[in-house]
Amino acid sequence: MATIINCLRVVPKVTNTNTEPFVSLFTKRASRLAIVASFSSSTMSYEKELAAANKAASLAARLCQKVQKELLQSDVQSKSDKSPVTVADYGSQALVSFVLENELSSESFSLVAEEDSGDLRKESGQETLQRITKLVNDTLLSDGSFSVSSLTTEDVLRAIDRGKSEGGSHGRHWVLDPIDGTKGFLRGDQYAIALALLDEGKVVLGVLACPNLPLVSISGDSQHSSNDEVGCLFFAKVGAGTYMQSLDGSLPKKVHVSTTENPEEASLFESFEAAHSLHDLSSSITKKLGVKAPPVRIDSQAKYGALSRGDGAIYLRFPHKGYREKIWDHAAGCIVVTEAGGVVTDAAGNPLDFSQGRYLDLDTGIIVTNQKLMPSLLKAVRESLDEKNSSL
Numbered sequence: 001m002a003t004i005i006n007c008l009r010v011v012p013k014v015t016n017t018n019t020e021p022f023v024s025l026f027t028k029r030a031s032r033l034a035i036v037a038s039f040s041s042s043t044m045s046y047e048k049e050l051a052a053a054n055k056a057a058s059l060a061a062r063l064c065q066k067v068q069k070e071l072l073q074s075d076v077q078s079k080s081d082k083s084p085v086t087v088a089d090y091g092s093q094a095l096v097s098f099v100l101e102n103e104l105s106s107e108s109f110s111l112v113a114e115e116d117s118g119d120l121r122k123e124s125g126q127e128t129l130q131r132i133t134k135l136v137n138d139t140l141l142s143d144g145s146f147s148v149s150s151l152t153t154e155d156v157l158r159a160i161d162r163g164k165s166e167g168g169s170h171g172r173h174w175v176l177d178p179i180d181g182t183k184g185f186l187r188g189d190q191y192a193i194a195l196a197l198l199d200e201g202k203v204v205l206g207v208l209a210c211p212n213l214p215l216v217s218i219s220g221d222s223q224h225s226s227n228d229e230v231g232c233l234f235f236a237k238v239g240a241g242t243y244m245q246s247l248d249g250s251l252p253k254k255v256h257v258s259t260t261e262n263p264e265e266a267s268l269f270e271s272f273e274a275a276h277s278l279h280d281l282s283s284s285i286t287k288k289l290g291v292k293a294p295p296v297r298i299d300s301q302a303k304y305g306a307l308s309r310g311d312g313a314i315y316l317r318f319p320h321k322g323y324r325e326k327i328w329d330h331a332a333g334c335i336v337v338t339e340a341g342g343v344v345t346d347a348a349g350n351p352l353d354f355s356q357g358r359y360l361d362l363d364t365g366i367i368v369t370n371q372k373l374m375p376s377l378l379k380a381v382r383e384s385l386d387e388k389n390s391s392l
């Protein structure tokens with residue numbers, strides 16, 4: 001900002017005594033500077049929030065990696081909806097909540113997150129709570145930049161329960177999935193720590209830490225091996241593009257979605273778990289479109305990250321009837337892809353609305369691709385859905 005203010009003080013050097021060109025030159029220059037100033041102020045804001053989000057997600061990834069390496073049977077529990085939750089889900093949520101509040105202490109803090117401390121407050125949860133508290137403290141200590149000596153079990157419970165906010169269309173709300181793809185995490189496959197910020201109902205920044213995602217492309221036709229270096233951090237800020245760096249801290253690189261217009265060259269990402277998305281429906285859609293390659297099935301929002309750097313060109317998600325999508329399963333992924341030039345809509349082609357609380361209210365499914373393929377993809381989706389509905 002300082003440079004821009006200084007620039008505004010520079011009076012154009014004009015030798016012509018006719019004032020009109022001077023005025024128009026000055027006006028032109030001033031308006032150009034005003035555009036630069038307004039662009040810079042919109043892209044410069046959320047700088048501090050993005051730095052805090054990157055730090056929080058990277059530390060949470062460190063905790064998750066440690067747990068995944070030495071996972072114990074007692075580390076895994078089942079929630080009331082029968083889905084799994086681990087000490088790493090809770091630890092990651094406590095850590096992100098603590099780091100954000102600590103780094104951005106002057107502001108009011110609202111967090112919409114997946115987990116709550118209900119089961120950890122029961123007698124049967126005490127051992128697990130001790131283990132989570134140790135994991136959180138060890139991770140904070142390994143970073144070395146926090147002044148607190150150590151968190152108590154009560155601090156950890158409080159940090160987890162900060163995530164109970166209802167979100168909404170006013171003010172700022174952080175949105176967190178502490179481990180997206182817990183089933184992938186348990187299998188030793190892909191998972192992500194997904195963190196986004198909503199401002200007045202819009203996603204303004206998003207971070208995806210994907211500890212098991214190779215730094216090189218995972219597209220079906222690229223060569224990769226188990227020796228590939230893994231651990232990616234994707235981050236995006238509204239109006240400023242999407243970047244990827246290694247979780248170990250390499251220089252960030254700007255990424256872009258695939259620019260292919262040819263469906264025959266496009267490949268599809270979808271859920272690993274058939275229970276999470278209708279694979280038959282995606283297969284009918286991609287057949288209509290003319291996609292040749294077999295689908296790439298991976299867990300979690302790592303799909304959005306991989307798509308943002310052009311590893312594939314399409315992501316389709318059609319949950320089984322009755323499933324309600326949550327905002328933390330898409331907010332970070334959505335901005336990571338859109339800032340990389342992609343488009344994210346529901347099956348009717350509407351943008352996703354993150355302003356309605358903890359759930360997404362949408363038509364049928366979620367579709368992600370580049371701008372060129374979207375019209376034909378939407379047509380194929382409509383036709384396949386009509387066929388499916390008429391066969392019922």
Ligand SMILES: Nc1ncnc2c1ncn2[C@@H]1O[C@H](COP(=O)(O)O)[C@@H](O)[C@H]1OP(=O)(O)O
Pocket residue numbers: 083114177179180181182183184270271272273275276277298299300301319320323329
């Ligand atoms: N029955 C379900 N249908 C669709 N998504 C689900 C279902 N159960 C859990 N999920 C969520 O789907 C996401 C992973 O989807 P996928 O890997 O298939 O893309 C996760 O957010 C996961 O929650 P969680 O965050 O608890 O892992």
Ligand SMILES: [Mg+2]
Pocket residue numbers: 083084085114182
């Ligand atoms: Mg879960």
Ligand SMILES: [Mg+2]
Pocket residue numbers: 177179180181328329
């Ligand atoms: Mg999730």
Ligand SMILES: [Mg+2]
Pocket residue numbers: 089114177178179180181182
């Ligand atoms: Mg989760």
